[in-house]
Amino acid sequence: MAKSCEDVSARMMELLYGELPEGERAAIEAHLETDAGGCARCRAELAGLRSTRAIARQVLDETPPASAHQAILRAAAAAVAGRQPAPEKRAEPAGPSFWDRLRARWTLPTLATVGAVAVFLLASKIFLEPEKTYERGRQGLVPPPVEAPAPAPATAGEPATAPATAPEAERSAPSAAASRVAVPAADVPADGKATARAHGGPGAAGGLSEIGSGAAQLANKRRAAPERRTKEENEVAREEYAEPPTARRADRAFAQPPPPRSAAPAPVAAADDGDVLLDRQLSTRSRQNEGRGSGGGAYDPRLAEKKSSAPAKSTAKGFGGLGNDLVGGTGGPAGQASPGTLAKAAPPRERNAGASRAESAPVAAPAPAAPPPASAPMAAKRDHRDEAASEEAMADEEAPVARSKKESDKSARKAETPVARADRLFSEGRWAEAAAAYRDLLRRDPRNADAGRWRQRLAAAEAALVPSAPTAAPPPPH
């Protein structure tokens, strides 16, 4: 579409400064064509303005005075220098490094402890209801209604065959004695035991029904293996375990109407063949974990929870170092000690039930494996000590690890790419991304020599994120 002189004149400034809309340029240029009947007047107008521009611009290229330039630069540097120390000081000593240390040392163990305690409390709330426990205890002691009678006879038959072969087996493999001895104990109440647990067996702090049934399965497997025990051994075991103060306390506790918590031990302990196996597996694992270092620390608390439901001995054992030491102190090698533990677990029930039953069923003698109630707190204490020990170990392990990680992060090759990226984002004005990048850098490597700059840029990028008004100073009235 042809443009009139008015159209061209109206667009003269855009034409002169190259701001013509693309759609109009061709038409306007056509109007100004030198040949083909272009408008000479408009062409002259444009030429005149162009030459005026050219003339005027000759004086508009002065160099600013050097004195002003220097003064500005000095002021700019001084302003930054005056401001610099503040953020540096604030960031270096109290910054993330302190946090890191704190976190490495305390957070994990604390969380683990809190978790374990929470699980214990929850479980005791659920499983240790005084009335129910009392009822169940009585049911177990008085002529049992349905569950109790079945297990006792069933298991009673098994040990009968045992006495003959058992001694040799134990002598040849003393360490195996533990598991073998455990069998009778578990056998007696194995069925009743498992059910007791599934119903919310008292001792089952962390030992949820899952564990109970798992224990029962293991116990059943056990039955297939040669498992026997002599009466003498049972006697010895009983004597041994009658002596420790914890055992005595247990006896006392059971002499009276069982307090809510202690009513359960027998059933709990009965499951313990399975638990012993479990413990053995767990303890092996935990030992491996200890060997590995900080991994053990993370694992232990969980163990502690499971342990709390198991007899004291197995708990101690499960915890490797300290546990084994304790065991060794009382009964020598761990393998020899554990039969005793198991034996200890059952008696309360037996004693409460009455001697007649114990005699009639030889099984009952070895069976006594219920954890003495008093030993549960003890175990808990041990757990705590173990936990504390593992905490310390973990803290010791992790601190150097964290430190060495920082060292390695410092190396330029690692930090280079993220830094370059952050700088690029920053220079591109992508403040949000740049801020995130710097934040990430600072989190990963707060002690980097460049951290001060990152911090500044982070602050700047964050400041830049705030939406802004286009102009700063209010224009004074003209």
Next chain:
Amino acid sequence: MDGDESDEALMTAYRAGEVRAFERLLARHEKPVWNFLRRFSRDAEAAEDLLQEVFLRVVKDAQESKAAWKGGAKFSTWLYTIARNLCIDRARRAVHREAASLDGSGPAGTESTETLHDRIASTDALADAVVADRQAARRIDRAIADLPDEQREVFLMREVMELPFAEIATVVGASEPTVKSRMRYALEKLRGALADLGAVVISGAAESTRSG
């Protein structure tokens, strides 16, 4: 960081404590700001003070937690707004003093005479290239200084700072058509004042403009 970094990135970097970023900003904008101040204030000495003040404002703003310039705004718009407003403030404060020299006192008066003389005897001036250049420069200075403030600022922002019309409109707080119209008035006035110069200088300058 490379040389292509935007003003905004440089300013943000300076705000983060990078003095070198500010140096680059200064290198980029000092000359246009200076030439704007120099022509807009009509006073070289005042222009030097103003130049420092403009950039000191930038320095100060970079240290403030509640900065006037935010990352989202165009730095040049902000900077030239500062320059313009400082200029106007100063002119207002010194209005009584300025009033006395409105039509040129001292050297300005001489210049004015010269300009008039040059206009009459432009062909003589061309005889000596050096003299001609000096005289021509003075005349151009004078012609620009004679522009009304609102035309002069638009003209300078466009020619010296090379701001697009839209941005000039933002800085001066006027509509874009108004800005273009002021620009046109300014150019036509200059053309009238420098017409005789144009006959000589144009030949070279106009060619370069056309070719460009």
